[in-house]
Amino acid sequence: MAKxxxxxKSLKHNLxxxxxxxxxxxxxxxxxxxLGVLWSVLNPLLMMIVLTxxxxxxxxxxxxxxxxxxxxxxxxFTMMANSTTSAMMSIIEAAPLIKKVRVEKIxxxxxxxxxxxxxxxxxxxxxxxxxxxxxxxxxxxxxFMPLLLVYVVIFCLGLGLILxxxxxxxxxxxxxxxxxxxxxxxxxxxxxxxxMLADWMKVAMEFNPMYxxxxxxxxxxxxxxxxxxxxxxxxxxxxxxxxxxxxFVFRKLExxxxxxx
Amino acid sequence: MxxxxxxEQKELEDAILAATGHVDGVIEGGTIARGEPVxxxxxxxxxxxxxxxxxxNLKEYFIKILRRELFFREFTALQDINITINxxxxxxxxxxxxxxxxTLLKIIAGVLxxxxxxxxxxxTIAPLIELxxxxxAELTARENIYLNGSLLGYSREFIDEMFDDIxxxxxxGDFIDMPLxxxxxxxxxxxxxxxxTATTPDILIVDEALSVGDFLFQKKCEDRINAxxxxxxxxxLFVSHSIDQVETLCNKALWIEKGEQRMAGDVADVCxxxxxxxxx
Numbered sequence: 032m033a034k035x036x037x038x039x040k041s042l043k044h045n046l047x048x049x050x051x052x053x054x055x056x057x058x059x060x061x062x063x064x065x066l067g068v069l070w071s072v073l074n075p076l077l078m079m080i081v082l083t084x085x086x087x088x089x090x091x092x093x094x095x096x097x098x099x100x101x102x103x104x105x106x107x108f109t110m111m112a113n114s115t116t117s118a119m120m121s122i123i124e125a126a127p128l129i130k131k132v133r134v135e136k137i138x139x140x141x142x143x144x145x146x147x148x149x150x151x152x153x154x155x156x157x158x159x160x161x162x163x164x165x166x167x168x169x170x171x172x173x174x175f176m177p178l179l180l181v182y183v184v185i186f187c188l189g190l191g192l193i194l195x196x197x198x199x200x201x202x203x204x205x206x207x208x209x210x211x212x213x214x215x216x217x218x219x220x221x222x223x224x225x226x227m228l229a230d231w232m233k234v235a236m237e238f239n240p241m242y243x244x245x246x247x248x249x250x251x252x253x254x255x256x257x258x259x260x261x262x263x264x265x266x267x268x269x270x271x272x273x274x275x276x277x278x279f280v281f282r283k284l285e286x287x288x289x290x291x292x
Numbered sequence: 293m294x295x296x297x298x299x300e301q302k303e304l305e306d307a308i309l310a311a312t313g314h315v316d317g318v319i320e321g322g323t324i325a326r327g328e329p330v331x332x333x334x335x336x337x338x339x340x341x342x343x344x345x346x347x348x349n350l351k352e353y354f355i356k357i358l359r360r361e362l363f364f365r366e367f368t369a370l371q372d373i374n375i376t377i378n379x380x381x382x383x384x385x386x387x388x389x390x391x392x393x394x395t396l397l398k399i400i401a402g403v404l405x406x407x408x409x410x411x412x413x414x415x416t417i418a419p420l421i422e423l424x425x426x427x428x429a430e431l432t433a434r435e436n437i438y439l440n441g442s443l444l445g446y447s448r449e450f451i452d453e454m455f456d457d458i459x460x461x462x463x464x465g466d467f468i469d470m471p472l473x474x475x476x477x478x479x480x481x482x483x484x485x486x487x488x489t490a491t492t493p494d495i496l497i498v499d500e501a502l503s504v505g506d507f508l509f510q511k512k513c514e515d516r517i518n519a520x521x522x523x524x525x526x527x528x529l530f531v532s533h534s535i536d537q538v539e540t541l542c543n544k545a546l547w548i549e550k551g552e553q554r555m556a557g558d559v560a561d562v563c564x565x566x567x568x569x570x571x572x
Contacts, residue, residue, distance in 0.1 A: 043447070044442075044445065044447060047442050047447060047448055048442045048443060051438055051439050051442045052439070055428060055431060055435065055439055058431065058435065059428070059430055059431070062430060127425070127426075128425050128426050128443065129403075130403065130422070131403065131421075131422035131425035131426075132401075132403065132419075132422070132425045132426075132443050132444065133401060133402035133403050134443055201350050201353070203350050203351075286405050289403065289404060289405075290340065290341070
């Protein structure tokens with residue numbers, strides 16, 4: 032009984048630490064910038080304009096509402112890239128803290144992922160702008176978005192946990208991950224249609240979780256396709272497996288962090 | 293986003309629950325009678341692998357494996373330490389530089405995990421060893437108080453409640469909304485001390501290196517520590533290599549030398565033995 036109380040107390044307390052850290056990151060991110068948080072909206076919009084200009088000129092993809100196609104893929108992929116990258120650094124950066132106070136270490140990668148989730152939420156305003164500009168009616172299927180975000184957050188947290196614990200022991204991970212992200216960007220249909228891929232590539236694509244998440248996002252946000260139960264299970268399954276591996280690796284290694292950071 | 297928190301919150305809680313399930317060694321305080329053990333250090337040993345500490349990239353790692361140089365250098369920081377600290381004790385730890393005092397403190401504070409043996413702590417600890425954990429120079433003093441407070445284990449309500457006291461004790465007054473980078477180091481240390489001692493802990497760990505601010509403020513710190521120890525029955529764990537300080541402040545002491553426990557017990561006996569080291 033007493034133990035339960037203690038546990039719920041520490042749970043509540045860890046949530047408080049999480050919230051404080053997220054708000055700290057948020058304050059620090061836009062401190063001293065004139066437009067501040069507006070950048071979370073502007074950035075994906077500007078990126079979309081650049082990519083649209085480049086790709087409608089260079090390649091003639093037959094995609095309806097190409098800017099919308101781009102921005103949806105882009106913001107979701109950016110969330111994955113940013114959250115895994117910053118989660119990877121989170122333990123190393125929290126070194127002074129880890130050495131000083133007793134704190135639940137899983138908080139640090141988790142906090143980074145949640146922070147990127149907040150950024151993602153803000154960048155959705157950019158999507159709304161695009162919808163309004165092209166006069167596209169939002170589909171009621173958008174109600175599936177929270178579900179998609181749960182999948183993506185679990186997936187990113189899992190990856191972040193693996194990366195953050197390995198990065199403590201081998202800093203090479205940090206450099207390598209940048210390359211992996213770039214490769215992954217091209218390996219995911221963010222600015223090209225899947226239909227242009229060769230058959231074997233389409234098969235390989237099935238093993239790319241980001242392909243599933245991006246497609247899910249476009250299905251509900253622009254194509255009005257109800258994601259099947261099967262698709263939901265694939266998305267959830269990939270996320271859960273990643274998280275389980277992540278927790279396992281992290282738990283296995285976290286006791287040694289303090290000796291290496 | 294707006295309609296998602298229930299699901300996400302659940303995930304998050306699960307993740308944290310999985311995380312918090314692991315906390316071992318700390319038993320919630322409750323009421324502990326004077327004289328009952330609050331800290332039990334049982335056959336604690338700490339071994340650092342020096343070779344490991346220098347390897348942070350794969351190339352080095354493989355080269356070392358090929359040269360068979362890996363895992364050969366071990367450093368024993370602590371060896372078979374056994375002490376019991378009772379509630380209300382003022383316990384001093386003495387030893388020369390590099391004898392493992394800080395390592396032992398970190399183990400008791402729960403930051404380090406011992407390689408051997410166990411360390412059980414009952415009640416809340418306020419470690420005044422490393423003040424200002426998580427302070428961010430870009431944030432204001434107000435924001436830092438919440439950040440640091442949360443990391444020290446305070447709840448939001450508690451900080452809200454104590455906020456004015458913390459600011460008053462640190463004497464920072466009007467500068468409360470200024471970024472910390474504009475503060476002098478003495479001012480930062482004042483805030484850090486003020487937050488760390490906002491609560492009355494069951495166990496207080498004080499490092500002699502703790503010299504905060506000017507002499508007036510130091511006096512204030514000492515008074516506050518004394519008040520806790522004398523009035524609230526807080527157990528004091530005091531670390532120093534100055535024998536005189538330990539003798540005046542403590543009733544029991546431990547002497548460790550090069551990681552080995554030389555002597556533990558009554559402060560007078562231990563200090564006498566430790567003094568003899570100088571005349572050897």
